[in-house]
Each structure stands twice: as structure tokens, then as C-alpha cells.
Amino acid sequence: MSTDARATGRKEGSGAFVVETSGLTKRFGDRIAVDDVDLRIPHGSAFGYLGPNGAGKTTLIRMLLGLTSVTSGTMQLLGRQVPSERATALARVGAIVEEPRFYGHLTGRENLTVIAAAREFEAHARIDGALARTGLSQRADERVKHYSLGMRQRLGVARSLLADPELLILDEPTNGLDPAGMREFRDMIRGFVAEGRTVLLSSHLLDEVEKICDAVAIVDRGRVVMQGSIADLACGGEETILIATSDEECALALLGENRAVASAVAEANGIRVRLRPEVEAEPAADDLGRRLVLAGLAIRRFEPARASLEQRFLDITSRLEEAA
Amino acid sequence: MTTTSATADLPRARRRPARIPRLVNAELLKLRKRRGLVLVTLALTVLPILIAYIVLVTLHATEPAKYGPAGGLENFSGSLYLLAQLGIIAAILIGATAGAADIGSGVFRELVVTGRSRLALFAARLPAAFGLALAAAWVGYALTALASSLLAGSLEAPGAALLVEGAGWLALVVALALVLALGLSSALGSRGITIAIVLGLELAVMPALMQIRALGSLRELLPIVATDSLAPSALFDGEVVVPTSVSVAVLVVAAWTLLPLVAGAWRTCKRDA
Helix, strand or coil: CCHHHHHHHCCCCCCCEEEEEEEEEEEECCEEEEEEEEEEEECCCEEEEECCCCCCHHHHHHHHCCCCCCCEEEEEECCEEECCCHHHHHCCEEEECCCCCCCCCCEHHHHHHHHHHHCCHHHHHHHHHHHHHCCCHHHCCCEHHHCCHHHHHHHHHHHHHCCCCCEEEEECCCCCCCHHHHHHHHHHHHHHHHCCCEEEEEECCHHHHHHHCCEEEEEECCEEEEEEEHHHHHHCCCCEEEEEECCHHHHHHHHHHCCCEEEEEEECCEEEEEECCCCCHHHHHHHHHHHHHHCCCCEEEEEECCCCHHHHHHHHHHHHHHHC | CCHHHHHHCCCCCCCCCCHHHHHHHHHHHHHHCCHHHHHHHHHHHCHHHHHHHHHHHHHHHHCCCCCCCCCCHHHHHHHHHHHHHHHHHHHHHHHHHHHHHHHHHCCHHHHHCCCCCHHHHHHHHHHHHHHHHHHHHHHHHHHHHHHHHHCCCCCCCCCHHHHHHHHHHHHHHHHHHHHHHHHHHHHHCCHHHHHHHHHHHHHHHHHHHHHCHHHHHHHHHCHHHHHHHCCCHHHHCCCCCCCCCHHHHHHHHHHHHHHHHHHHHHHHHHCCC
């Protein structure tokens, strides 16, 4: 990553967040598509913007990129106010919004030439590199109307790279890709993050976000209902241990008496024990193990249980539905 | 090879050329790579002139007593009028395509995402479209001028001043149709609807309105009246349906140029991408 290039697009002392929004709202008539969103995306991470279809993910991205107007609220991209400093901010932003679109009658290279013409002068010299990186060099001189969906997605990424982006905004980038294509895409995104770029990935695919992203914001009906690291969100701030012993009833009784335990529930594969958030997890787990052994129980399983992001997401969204 | 490595080789102190010409070149690339559009444009501007002079030469060769030489002022005037009418159609096709191509293909949002001002994106369309339309019209005009001069025989050939005036007038007629189509298609975002509207206006509505005497001096507001009155007088022998002064004609042309451009620019700046 060219640090010089990045410096040109970023204000000195702009802070650790590449995207910062405050009270961002978008209304279409009476309908609120994006509702009072406060978002902070740290620099150099893959950040997932996760939510069901129609949750307002694309609308938020469109506002960030100046594709649609904002009803209220403020936003900053790379430390610059948008829309007042939009041109400077977007100079170092690459984006794919929904399905990437091209001029079908032009070749892949010509499509990039058109976009490079709208960017800084150096963008033109990045065309060959971007095509090579996305594996399109051999097909670059074919008309885009003959490209497969996967090739179009890759060409979309190549187009984003013309900005030498500090921030890549990808809206449902793996839509329509086969498993191999999705994996290739994941690797590519992680590669960008390894170079120090930030990736904002909007998706409704929980598994995809969990595999790619370091942090995530969960959005539902236009509102960000939770944001944080994947690990934090998955466990919901509670440490959970899965325990299987020779005598489940006895173990449940012992665990139920322990002050460090918030809940102990028997499941098919053992007892799911949730520790209280205020206790220190490691000593508390050590103590539980010791007590079970001292009670004469044989321990067959004792391992931290990590809820999947999917489970957490469904918990959150179903709670919201109940509340509504 | 990475994008970074591609950029690392760039000379840092390289002087940046102006941005607008790159955008204009990109617009021109988009237009000239549309084979169908280019072929239709040439078919409208070059082919009819070629055919017309081949017919005139053939007739003169077979029956010289009945048919005069293929060149000369009268045939020049006739073929220029034909070229202007067909040039208008070509200009409408090009203008409508240039104005609506980005919206129609969905690439407009990709251009907006670059951070480039929407006004600059709109402004780049005009010179590119005008360049293509004028180039095609002037190729047809060059044929006309050449044929009418070389094949004049005993007839009076168009002079150099008239040839220059004719080229300018053709450019004006083509530009006016182009601007109308480009502005309207940028505003509507639809190539097909724009072509239908502007063709209808240019070929049916305006000529019909021009013939309605009851409209009186209101007819001076029609662009077709303005361009007719600005035509070189030697061309049409002063056969102007609605007489109008040069100053009014210039004002009418300016208004019909500015209005579509303002509408197209405004919509380009305001529309959701």
C-alpha cells in the first residue's frame, strides 16, 4: 500500500476511524430506511455491516458515497466531512455497490480507462496492476458483455483498486458467486486488509461476515442494534463453557450453587454453563473444574463454547421482533 | 503484481494534464466504440451524399441535354439541405446516446463514486458527442463541397466563402439538435424516449408549427426558423418561410442551447445515482 498516496487522501490527525457517522438518517416519505445510525469503523480492519435484506445496508452505503442525499445526521470518510469534502474523501475510496455495472460494449480494460479518466491522473497507470491482481489480464481486451458474473465482480474490484483505496466499500460482493468464487473473494479481501486497507463489507450472509471480518455492526430495520468485534458479539460478553461429566444431575446441582455461574442448562452434548459477566473467566473455570473433580465426577468434556455469530444475530433480531 | 507496485513506478513529480480532456476522451471512447451508432451516423451523413452525386453524375452522363452537371451551386445547396436534415437525425441519435448512456448502463453511480463532480461528468458529454456528430457531418460536407466544385462543369461553383459559411451553418444545425437531445436525455435518463421526442419535434412538430400563419411572430421562437434565417443567403435564395432578424435568431438559438443543457446538468447533479 502506498502510504504517500494514502496521506494525500487523509487529514492529519483524523483519528482511528475511517468511517464515522452520527445520527445518520434517511427517509423515503414516511418510511425510515436508515435510522439514527452511529457507526465507527476502525482503520485497517475488515468491518461487516450485517443485516437481513431490506435492513437499510445499501442505503447507508449510498449515503456514504454521495449517491443519495442524507435526511439528517453527519458523516466522515477518511477524516473528511461528507458531502462538503466528498471529492477529496472519495479519491481514496473504492466501492462496489450492489451488482457492479459496466459498459457492455467496451472491453474490461476500456471500462477501467473510463473510470480512471474520472479519477486522479495516476489511476490510469494502475489499470494493468489492478487487472493482474484480479486475474483478468488475459481477458482484459474482451468485451464485458461476454464476461461471467464472477469476472464482472472481479472487474468491479479492479475498478475499485484504481483509487489505490484506503477504504474499500463492498456491498454484497459475493452475490451470485459459486463457492470457489466466494472463497477466492474472501482471500482477496483478507489480502487487502493485510496491506493496511480497510474493508467495509455489507452482507446478509452471516457465515461470510464471520469468516472475513474482524468487527461487525448488526443492523435491523435501519438501526444499528449492536457493534463490536466478532468474538465479543458472538459470546455476547458472557463466557460459556460446555461440560460433560459422569453424573449430569450431580454436576447441575454443584454448578447451580456456584456464585460464578449465571446459568447451567443441560443440552444433548453436555451442560452449557454461562459465567456471570463480572467474574474473571479463567480462574472461575479452573475453580469449577476442581469442584467437579473433588465431588468425584469424571469429566469427559470441559471446553469453552463459542456461540456462532449466526446464533447471536438470530437472538438479537428475534428479540427485536418480540419487542416490536 | 499489485496495484501498489504499479503505482510505485510512477514519477512523482509528473505534471498532471487538465482533467476535462481525459473525461472527454473517455466519453468519446464510449461513443465511438458503439459500432451500430457509428455505422448509422455514417449511413446518414456520408452514404446519401455519395449516392446522390453518383445518381447525378450518371444522369448527366447518360442524358447531358436533359440533366446538367452534377456539381454547381444549385446541387450544392440541395445536397447541403439534405445533409442538414440527415445530420440532425444523426445528431439526435448521438446526443441521446451520450446523455443517457451512463444512466442506462448503470455506470453513472460508478462514476459518481469516484468523487468527480457530477457537473464535470455532464460537461464532458457535450464536446465528445459534438466531436463525433460534427466529424461525420463534415465528412459528408467535404464530399458535397468537393463534388459540387469538381463536377460544376459549365455551372457556377460555390465559392470559398460560401463553403466556409455552409460548414459553419451545418455545424450550427447539428449542434442545436445535438444539444437538445443530449440535454433532454440527461434529464430523462432514457435514450429511446428522447429520440422519439426530439425526432418528433424536429421532423414533424416544428415544421408543422412553422407553417401555421395564425401563430404569427411566435413562430420566431422555433429553432428551425432561427437556423433557416441564419443560413447563408446564397444557399436558399432567400426562401425563408418566417422572416426574422439575425439578433432574434441568435437569441433563439442561444435559448434553445442553454435550456436543454441547464435541464440536463441540473438533473445530472440532483438525481439519485
